[in-house]
Amino acid sequence: MKSSPSTPALDPRTLRDAFGAFPSGVVAVAASVKGQLTGIAASSFTSVSIDPPLVSFSISTTSSTWPLLREADHLGISVLADHHDAVCRQLAGPREERFAGLPFRVTENGSVLLDEAVATYDCSVHQEVVAGDHLIVLLAVHEVGGGGGEHPLVFHRSGFAKLHRDDLDPARLDGRINGAEVGSRESSHESKEDAA
Structure with a gap:
C-alpha cells in the first residue's frame, strides 16, 4: 500500500528499529560455486511449508x-x-575470508553446511519474489540434518542474544500457530486417529 499525500512517509530509522524489535534466528546460506566457497548470514530465515517442504x-x-x-x-x-x-560477523566480512577456520562440509550437490550448526538444510532455489528493496527467496528443502549446536543464536535490536528459558513455562505448545496444529508427535498422531 502506497502512502497518500496526506500520509507522511515512515522514517527509515524508526522503521528499522521497529523491525529490530522482533527477535529472529540467524542462518548461514552457503554453497561451493564453481569451486569457490560463497556465503552470507541472514536473519530473515523462516519455515514456509511442510508439503511441499x-x-x-x-x-x-x-x-x-x-x-x-x-x-x-x-x-x-x-x-x-x-x-x-x-x-x-565473519560471514559479513571479506568474501575470501568468510570460511577461514570454520568447520564445515561440502555436500556432493555443493551445499556448504557448518558442523556446529543447530540444524542444517540442503536446498535449491524454488522461486524469487521481488519485494521492495529485497528479494524473498523461496527454497525447496531436499534434506535436513543436525549439528553440534544446541541453542540458536538470536538477533534482536541489531545485536546478538541467547535464549533464556529459566522463567518460561517448559510445557510444549499444544494448540495452533501459523494456522496449523503444533504439539508433541503423540498428540498429533492421536488427533489424526480421532479425525479418521
Whole structure:
C-alpha cells in the first residue's frame, strides 16, 4: 500500500528499529560455486511449508554475493548456534575470508553446511519474489540434518542474544500457530486417529 499525500512517509530509522524489535534466528546460506566457497548470514530465515517442504530468506537487491550464490545447484542453510556470533560477523566480512577456520562440509550437490550448526538444510532455489528493496527467496528443502549446536543464536535490536528459558513455562505448545496444529508427535498422531 502506497502512502497518500496526506500520509507522511515512515522514517527509515524508526522503521528499522521497529523491525529490530522482533527477535529472529540467524542462518548461514552457503554453497561451493564453481569451486569457490560463497556465503552470507541472514536473519530473515523462516519455515514456509511442510508439503511441499519450503523455507525462505530475504536478501537486499543490492547484494553483490547473491548473483554468484544463486548460480549454485544447491544451497546449504545452517542455523547458527549461540556461540556463532563471531561466525556471523565473519560471514559479513571479506568474501575470501568468510570460511577461514570454520568447520564445515561440502555436500556432493555443493551445499556448504557448518558442523556446529543447530540444524542444517540442503536446498535449491524454488522461486524469487521481488519485494521492495529485497528479494524473498523461496527454497525447496531436499534434506535436513543436525549439528553440534544446541541453542540458536538470536538477533534482536541489531545485536546478538541467547535464549533464556529459566522463567518460561517448559510445557510444549499444544494448540495452533501459523494456522496449523503444533504439539508433541503423540498428540498429533492421536488427533489424526480421532479425525479418521
